[in-house]
Amino acid sequence: MVHFVGAGPGAPDLITLRGAELLKQADVIIYAGSLVNPALLELARGDCEIHNSAKMTLEQVIAVMEQAEAVGRTTVRLHTGDPCVYGAIREQMDALDELGIPYDDVPGVSSFCGAAAALRAEYTLPGVSQSVIITRLAGRTPVPEAESLMSMASHGASMAVFLSSGMLDRVQEELLKGGAYTEDTPAALVYKATWPEEKTVRCTVGTLAQAGEEHGISKTALVLVGNFLDSPYEKSKLYDPSFTTEFREASR
Structure with missing residues (x-):
């Protein structure tokens, strides 16, 4: 059996109880090493086989799962945040379906929730915004044309932009092209939300690139x-x- 588990945004105690219990029971753990807090691996048994998927291809990840399943071992595939957001889990699940390997999915706290908590913010304020757009800027991985950052920005809704902090000049440009945000629209950068080294920077859309450069x-x-x-x-x-x-009942 393979368990896809959301590790949460960073802090080890923000994994779910179910996810933590599965880590304790796992015979094999494959974790997203570039993003998952390694402190979570302290929950693993001493004899647990641990793989860092940052150094692996999809085929290598599936091969480890297949080998574990062949001898009746339990595998935890540990993804950052919630696996359903930029987790690349569909391709893994499809491969497991083809192999007839059973799996389930344990949700986690997404980093966009951790970022709001770091800023003591609420995305859905009455009279301000009742929608949250989760998106990213097109880079080496493209996005559908209809979902360009400029197009998403035209709604003026609350927005969480993933995987784009290395291209803040372009993010700023596309947000302004959308027409609904102005140079003065509030914005923020949240670095490693909920980790010990968490950093928050409040700025505006017009100063996003400058804020990123000034704060590294x-x-x-x-x-x-x-x-x-x-x-x-x-x-x-x-x-x-x-x-x-x-x-x-309403008071009179």
Whole structure:
């Protein structure tokens, strides 16, 4: 059996209870070494076989899983954050389907959640934004034309931009081309959210590239954009005394 497990955004205690228990039980662990906090590997048994997938191809990863399954061993495939966001898990699952190897998927806390927590921010503020766009800038890996950063930026919604902190000048340019954000729209860089070395930098869309250069942030960081970072908002109707809900009558 193969278990795909979300490691969470970085802090070892932000993995789920289920994920932590599977790490303790695993015979084999294949972890995304460039992103997963190695402190999580301390949960593994002393005799657990551990592989760093940063040095492996897809075929090598699948071969390790296949070999483990052949002798009845349990494998944990440990991905950063939640595996469903830029985790490249679909191709692994398809390969396991072809081999007839059973697997399941254990969700984790995504780094975009960790980044909001680091900034004490809420993406969905009434009267400001009720949508969150998770996207990335096209680089060596392209994105569909209809999902270009400029196109996504045209909505003016709250945005978390992954895998793009090494191209902040282009990120800034594309965000402004979208037309909904201005030079003064609030933005932030969150480096290694929830790790001990976490760093947050608040700026604006117009100063994103400058902020990254001044603070030495060019990788392993999220770009957050939108008025949710600094804007007046409406209070939630859910807790408004004049608002009736299924559980509470409005006060007169």
